[in-house]
Amino acid sequence: MNAAPDKIGHVPATAATALESDFPQIEISQIAEQESWRKEINRPIYHIHKWWATRLGSVFRGITLGALSQPGTDTWEQFYKTHDLAGKVVLDPFMGSGTTLGEAVKLGAKAVGCDINPVSTFLVRQAFTPVSEAELRAAFKRLERDVAPEIRRYYQTRDPQTGELIQVLYYFWVKTVTTPEGEVIPLLSRYVFSQDAYPKKKPRAQIVCPDCWGVQEDRYDATDLRCQHCGNQFNPQKGPAAGQYVTAESGQRYRIKELLPKDGSPPSHRMYAMMALRADGSKVYLPVRDEDLALYEEAQVRLSREALPLPEASVRPGHNTDQARGYNYTHWRDFFNARQLLCLGLLLREILTIDDLAVQEQMLCLFSSTLEFNNLFCSFKGEGTGAVRHMFSNHILKPERTPLENSVWGTEKSSGTFSTLFESRLLRAKRYLDEPFEIAFEYDQDGNRKGSRKTVASHSIRARRVETWDELDTADHGLLILNGDSSRLPVPAGSVDAVVTDPPYFDFVHYSELSDFFFAWLSPVLRHRYPWMAREDSSDQGEVQHKDPRVFARQLAAVFTESCRVLKDDGVLAFSFHHSRAEGWAAIYEAISEAGLAVVAAHPVHAELRGASPKTAAKDPISLDAILVCRKKAFALHRSSAIQDVRQSVDALSSRLQAAGLRISAGDRFVIGAAQTLIARAADDLGFDEIKEHLETIRLGVRATAREVESGVVDVHLATV
DNA sequence: CGCGCGTAGTTACCTAAAGT
DNA sequence: ACTTTAGGTAACTACGCGCG
Known part of the structure; x- marks a missing residue:
């Protein structure tokens, strides 16, 4: 044509x-x-x-x-x-x-x-699966009545100002290692554990004292601090962990991996701070006190007594799993702490009692989504950034030095919890089934893009x-x-x-x-x-x-x-x-x-x-x-x-896309060139090595061109190839 | 065994648009 | 108008490998 x-x-x-x-x-x-x-x-x-x-x-x-x-x-x-x-x-x-x-x-x-x-x-x-919002809300309400209070009670602490019980949003944990001399070292690279996404604009940060583990507020870049609780003088920017090494009190340096538990169990952790939600809706950072540790232990004890549907499977060796296995995470349940296992288990057990299987499976799907934000491979992203960095943000299974424990049921100010994902994921998806939409651009009189809107272009x-x-x-x-x-x-x-x-x-x-x-x-x-x-x-x-x-x-x-x-x-x-x-x-x-x-x-x-x-x-x-x-x-x-036709197509396509405002890298030029090569050679029935050679030639060709274009050197044709 | 080098992995910071 | 969300990216750092 x-x-x-x-x-x-x-x-x-x-x-x-x-x-x-x-x-x-x-x-x-x-x-x-x-x-x-x-x-x-x-x-x-x-x-x-x-x-x-x-x-x-x-x-x-x-x-x-x-x-x-x-x-x-x-x-x-x-x-x-x-x-x-x-x-x-x-x-x-x-x-x-x-x-x-x-x-x-x-x-x-x-x-x-x-x-x-x-x-x-x-x-x-x-x-x-089309399930009505009303049915889902009814099932959610039932869970909220029957199991949420039981779960929430493990995420409470006393507000030191008012003495009231308030909800905990997040617990901050740190992995610890023990030296051959018996010294327990937290793997903190800094003692600043929370700061804003724009620290230069909002320098207020949360710092934990290495001596008394008290929590105080100061600048994110403070280098010399006196603990207001115990008087300890320290540099908040210098924690004992740096890269793959950790430094003991004596100044002795160890490779972290060499200090992992010898019995093959996953690393130990210490809970060191919390973020809680005050009655007035404000968030407050608190130190961990004895009663908070006691609450965690209560969860541990209850976990050992309850019959819960928890995962038994082991982590099989593999390309993506070896990193976690290297830290002795050999079973999927090792990815959770005791409180998480207990609360997830209680929630799952309750979901399984929902009679309507369609509704039950919607809730199971939501439960499974919640797992991603409620395990020890999650971390804290800082304030103003969407608090929880979930475990798969990097497509790898990387053990976190400083895991963040989210709350399983959640509060209205939480992210990545069962109750918040119910609204933001499940109900939103069901609404899309009813009214699917496309993105469309809006233009001003001069034809310049001035924004986008959602437009309905499909039946439900x-x-x-x-x-x-x-x-x-x-x-x-x-x-x-x-x-x-x-x-x-x-x-x-x-x-x-x-x-x-x-x-x-x-x-x-x-x-x-x-x-x-x-x-x-x-x-x-x-x-x-x-x-x-x-x-x-x-x-x-x-x-x-x-x-x-x-x-x-x-x-x-x-x-x-x-x-x-x-x-x-x-x-x-x-x-x-x-x-x-x-x-x-x-x-x-x-x-x-x-x-x-x-x-x-x-x-x-x-x-x-x-x-x-x-x-x-x-x-x-x-x-x-x-x-x-x-x-x-x-x-x-x-x-x-x-091959020169292929090259010409690459040039033509690249400049068209560039003219439309897309940034085209050498890698992108290769994508275009390789695709063209597959068309050009479609009838030739080449073997693996032959086609690979053609593709290599194109790869080098389009890369060279990209560099020349960048540096202003005159385009040289590849007709000789 | 240290060094250079290329690449794999981490951290600090940044952002468009939704939410309020 | 401001905050929050769920992402992305630049720059840094560790790691593995070949080499002298």
């Missing part, structure tokens, strides 16, 4: 969908960027529970719309219209948090989602959950949510209009190791209800994740082959992808070819930013995803192009 240099991809003569030629990449990138600021508010149904790689809903709305529209349709023009694509079926074989399913049902299509991870299947089923989400393909076939707006290996789907051949997905990226996060944290709680209470919950852990032989790109390619090929089987001949398989290394792309190429597919188009678009690992972020941060569009090989028109 066109060979214009500003379009990437070559439109096959047989194009069957709009997505093969058109994608409003700039408009959607801008919305996607806006959406990514507060994903949980802009697409609440995909954030009902923690998932590690949630895709941007607006991008997947665009992809799904394009994949289900006739060639020549202007996708952008259709973006805000209400659609009713009844009869169309969309499949996502890596459904994750369910983004594709949600966007497909919003367009009125039927959807099939499958994931090998049971936590994913559980959370997606909860996300799409009334997907009917079905359990089999036959039911889906006959139901309007059916939704089939499966658990299992997507290389064997209970779906007939040639029955799906589009496959829209986000495959795991070679070398990235190992979800099942992390999802075990939730699975350890969910499995014992759900294993009799769902066969896919009845396993030892959330891992599976069929998982697509391997450090060897060739093995990874083979695993991915199995799923793509199955997707190709169930796909109609005029359907597309589209997915988002990016990777900073040639191997990652070579693996994708191999998986696609082996499945009998060919990449026919690629559209760059704003990616979800994975802040998790800075491994590539330093030099060439990637902010683009490539939307790769594939057709069955027999129905795709192939055109091999020369």
Whole structure:
């Protein structure tokens, strides 16, 4: 259809969908960027529970719309219209948090989602279960009446000013080590334990005395302080812990890891301060007194006497879990202290008494969300920053030197507690089912963007959950949510209009190791209800994740082959992808070819930013995803192009995106170039090493160009390559 | 064994938009 | 208009590896 240099991809003569030629990449990138600021508010149904790689809903709305529209349709023009694509079926074989399913049902299509991870299947089923706000509120009220008072009593302290009992918001803990001489050292790097996010504007900070453990207020940068309780003179900026070392009173330095308990138990902790909520609603920092320690011990004693549904599973060795295991965290229950285990156990036991199973499972999902904010791997972020840094903010399991103990039930001023997440996550998500919305920009008379608003562009989400393909076939707006290996789907051949997905990226996060944290709680209470919950852990032989790109390619090929089987001949398989290394792309190429597919188009678009690992972020941060569009090989028109054409496309695309205000790094140029290379070589059936070599050439080529452009050196063409 | 180097992991600080 | 939330990012620091 066109060979214009500003379009990437070559439109096959047989194009069957709009997505093969058109994608409003700039408009959607801008919305996607806006959406990514507060994903949980802009697409609440995909954030009902923690998932590690949630895709941007607006991008997947665009992809799904394009994949289900006739060639020549202007996708952008259709973006805000209400659609009713009844009869169309969309499949996502890596459904994750369910983004594709949600966007497909919003367009009125039927959807099939499958994931090998049971936590994913559980959370997606909860996300799409319509339960009325009234029913949920009634269940919440019952819990509030029957179990909240019991839980709250373990989060109380006496206000030293008034003598009243007040609620504790947070307990501050610090890990301690014991030297061979018997000295117990707290692993504090500073004695300032709380300060504002803008310390220069609000220098008021909380400091604990290393001698008497009294708490006092002073400047965040104070270097010479006299304790107002015991008179001790000290430097609040210098604690005994620095990096991987700790210094004893004698001046002797030890490696912290060498002082861990020798018996293989997790590190010890000391509770050293609290933040409580006064009757007038103000927050106050308090030292820990004997009565507070006694209350904790009471919880410990009760924990040993109660029969509670607590996790028994051990932490299996793995890429993401070894760091925690290195600190002797060998069982998932080690991630919680006694009070947390007691209160979580009491709450879970009560939730399990809810008769209506649909409501009960909504509450179980909320309970599981709460776990993320109520364990010893959480930390305090400081005032003015959203107090709790939850355990998965880094996609790793890093033992915190100074854990923050949140309160399980919570107060009106808490964050990350059962009662606050009920409103901010569960009810918000249910409201989105009733009234789904999109972000739209508003412009002033001169055409400048002046703000954004939410606009309704879909019918309410009334997907009917079905359990089999036959039911889906006959139901309007059916939704089939499966658990299992997507290389064997209970779906007939040639029955799906589009496959829209986000495959795991070679070398990235190992979800099942992390999802075990939730699975350890969910499995014992759900294993009799769902066969896919009845396993030892959330891992599976069929998982697509391997450090060897060739093995990874083979695993991915199995799923793509199955997707190709169930796909109609005029359907597309589209997915988002990016990777900073040639191997990652070579693996994708191999998986696609082996499945009998060919990449026919690629559209760059704003990616979800994975802040998790800075491994590539330093030099060439990637902010683009490539939307790769594939057709069955027999129905795709192939055109091999020369490497300089690929280079030209990269230049054209990059400058267009830059003109639209996106920052394009060398890493982004490689994403565009690699995607172009997959199109250019789609017909060549290259082996892994051959395609990798091509990709390497492109990688070096586009990087060089980026540097030259930056330094003002005249562009040199790669025609010689 | 110390050093340089590239990369993995941590901390301090910053922010758009929601909430009040 | 101000505070809170749930994130992000720059800069720093530790770590592993090869090398003399």
